[in-house]
Amino acid sequence: MGDTVTGNPTLHPYSGPIDLTRPYFVGAGGTAMSALAQLCQATGSTVVSGSDATDSDRLARLRDLGCRVTVGHEQAAVEGASCVVYTTVTAHTSEVAAARVAGIPVVHRAQVLQEISKDRRLIAVAGTHGKSTTTAMIATALTALGEDPSYLIGADLDRPGSGARHGKGDLIVAEADESDHSLLFLHPQVAVVTRIAHDHPENFGGLDDHLDAYTLFAGGLRAGGVLVVDADDPTSARLAERIGKLRPDVSVVTFGNTHAATVRIESIERHGWSTKVMVTTPGDVPVVLRANTPGLHHARDAVAALTALVSVGVSAVDAAEALSQFTGVQRRFTTIGEAGGVTVVDCYAHHTNEIAADLEAAGAVAGEHRVIAVCQPSGYPRVRAFGGEIGRALADGADYAVLLPVHGGDPIPGVSQTVLGDAVAEDGGQVRFADLGNAAEVVTGLARPGDIVVLLGTGTVTDLAEPILRQVAQGAMTSVR
Structure with missing residues (x-):
């Protein structure tokens, strides 16, 4: 495959034998990384260790399974590891840099998956x-x-x-x-x-x-x-x-x-x-x-x-x-709860097609009632490239679009949730701007019994579900302005 993976010069395939006796996972709290760490723990690794920037339920799960995972990135933490497992997101952490200096194999998580599944x-x-x-x-x-x-x-x-x-x-x-x-x-x-x-x-x-x-x-x-x-x-x-x-x-x-x-x-x-x-x-x-x-x-x-x-x-x-026994996965049109006749659904959707599809599904379920989309745009490059499309999808699929600041990545001048908002308005939709601090209040002020609130995005928008349900349950709904 050469020195890099085609199309992405940041991926450098490790070409030697992969020793999974003592793997160290950088970003072990991530959904896919924690899953891979669990599989290594179950398939014979002597010591599975790793770290993440913040603590989480997934890190706690790994600890319960016997993995040695910590919070924070420390160069010394990789000492004794047989390999250091990374993703594109964690490729430039201090642990990865320390592993390269120490001559410890640095292996992408997909290579570890291939190693585990080769037989x-x-x-x-x-x-x-x-x-x-x-x-x-x-x-x-x-x-x-x-x-x-x-x-x-x-x-x-x-x-x-x-x-x-x-x-x-x-x-x-x-x-x-x-x-x-x-x-x-x-x-x-x-x-x-x-x-x-x-x-x-x-x-x-x-x-x-x-x-x-x-x-x-x-x-x-x-x-x-x-x-x-x-x-x-x-x-x-x-x-x-x-x-x-x-x-x-x-x-x-x-x-x-x-x-x-x-x-x-x-x-x-x-x-x-x-x-x-x-x-x-x-x-x-x-x-x-x-x-x-x-x-x-x-x-x-x-x-x-x-x-x-x-x-x-x-x-x-x-x-x-x-x-027919399948009941869904988390954050893929997952019903979080219902209060005061208002249902809150959590969706990982961040691409135009995904947002349109989830809003179409919500509209079909809502029937004569309304769909309120709470969108946290994912990544500045995506907003720059697809912001107008996403805005039109929100206008077409939701009665109201509540837009939060862009989540993730380095800011790009001129790129913000306003790009989506302008497209929503131009397409005849109703738009409100909010942040994580006041979004629940904004949504509660719009919602009526029978409405479906759809949380859209890969980031912290999911954290709004409980505040929205709590405020609706407290009778905080008001008439639509």
Whole structure:
């Protein structure tokens, strides 16, 4: 793969043998990193250690499992480690620098995942949208089917640290991250690509760059592997065509509405907070798939999961039954609570398409009532590149858009939540500006019984759920101004 991973000069692959007897995880409290640390702890590492900038429930979970994790970054902490595991976010910490000086191997988390999974059948789930949900669907279905899989999900299932599990079966299901090109470290047996859209403008110049990255990813499938793609997504269809030519030994399996799809969606019916999907599977076998999460996008995630399960030998009927037991993952249209007739839903959505999809789902559930979107824009480069699109999605999908300051990254002059606000107003939407200190009050002043409040963003917007519910419960609702 050369000195760097294609498209991202900050990723330097470690080319030597990876010793996981004493791994040190920088940023161990992150969702994916804590999951990987748990798996190392369960698969024979003598000492698993690490750190994070702040304490968290996930660090507490790691301590309970016997991992030596601390708060704060100290150079001396890496002494005695067999390798130091990093992500793009933690690549420039003092611990990583100290490890390089000391000659301790510095290894990206995706390389550790590949090392752990090299002797097992890896199902790697990639794509711009729906990775965590689809990964969780496959993992929980395999567990329900008695396959005893291992899994690493980029989100928690029901509690902090629940996104990882070590099983005795030969299948391992993991989320593959395209944001920094690190998915190129993986060589799966099954590669699932949910959908492809332009995102992460700091690392990708456009849609063609994404297609090239996914081509390299799918091109790295093991001999006789399977590529699962969305036949209705034009860029994914181009990917399927490319891999069909580059890797004739790989089976390309598709899902979607098109008649040519391997797993064909015949209809999708909404039933409140759930959906029923009628699909036709190979051999023209009709199957009813029930998704216990609202929204057309979650229904398609369920079909992607079913297609992946069929590709590893599960019958379509059994796969559909197992998937019906899935109840969702944290921060993916998760209902936090209800007070005074107002429901608060937490969403990790930060891309235009994700925001539009979650608001569409909220609107379908709300019916004649209103949707109030509380959006904390994620990252200045994304706001600069997509702020107008996001604003229009908010205007189209929400009755009110409450905009918070941009979360994460270094400020860029002229880039703020105002970019979104201007687009909302230009599209005829209603906008309010707030911060974390007064957002709950602003939302409570707008909300009426029956409304759905949707928290959108990757950052601290999730912390507003409890204050909003508390204020609504206290009878603080006022008439809309």
